[in-house]
Amino acid sequence: MIIPNLLVTDIRRSIAFYRDTLDMTLIMAVSQDREILSGEDGLPAFAILEWNGGQLMLQTAESLADELSVYAADHKPSASGTIYFRDIHPKDVFDRVPQDSVIKGPTLQWYGMMELYFHDPDGYVICVGTPEGPPPGQ
Numbered sequence: 001m002i003i004p005n006l007l008v009t010d011i012r013r014s015i016a017f018y019r020d021t022l023d024m025t026l027i028m029a030v031s032q033d034r035e036i037l038s039g040e041d042g043l044p045a046f047a048i049l050e051w052n053g054g055q056l057m058l059q060t061a062e063s064l065a066d067e068l069s070v071y072a073a074d075h076k077p078s079a080s081g082t083i084y085f086r087d088i089h090p091k092d093v094f095d096r097v098p099q100d101s102v103i104k105g106p107t108l109q110w111y112g113m114m115e116l117y118f119h120d121p122d123g124y125v126i127c128v129g130t131p132e133g134p135p136p137g138q
Contacts, residue, residue: 005057007064007077008122011044014058017121021096022085022128024049024056032063052087077122088128090116111136 008014018024029037029044037044045063049056061075090106097118103125105116115129 001055003055003057004083005059006083006122006124007061007071007075008058009061009077010121011047011058011060013121015044015047015049018049018056018058021093022051022088022126024051027055032060032066051085054085056083077124079119079122079124082117082125082127085126085128087130089130090114090128093128108133 006014015026015029019026026047027050028048029042030046031037031042032045035042045060047058049058061071062073064071065073065075094102094106094116097116101119103117103119106114107116108114109129112131112133112135113129114132115127117125117127120126
């Protein structure tokens with residue numbers, strides 16, 4: 001299993017974005033003092049969200065800096081790839097995505113996937129896609 005851990009600038013905003021846009025469920029939140037938080041009470045430094053058996057971790061720069069010396073407490077996110085959510089249909093989230101964050105789509109790709117690309121609040125590129133056409137060679 002691969003679970004991305006994203007550095008975020010405003011963890012509450014990021015939790016709300018993934019919950020409200022992609023229907024992810026918050027399954028755990030931890031404070032900077034490493035205390036498990038109840039629901040959305042308190043200020044998390046780390047959170048795990050879940051959707052369809054997949055997970056996504058969110059963590060503040062301060063929290064990552066405590067764990068790994070390659071990060072500073074004021075480290076800023078930088079996206080260098082995409083995070084792909086398969087089996088979320090673009091039409092199910094298109095109206096929930098701020099239109100100024102849409103990069104591409106919804107588009108039926110040559111490989112048979114209907115996809116929508118957009119930015120999350122920290123600039124990470126998110127793609128949601130679902131099979132909608134024949135795969136190449138068929």
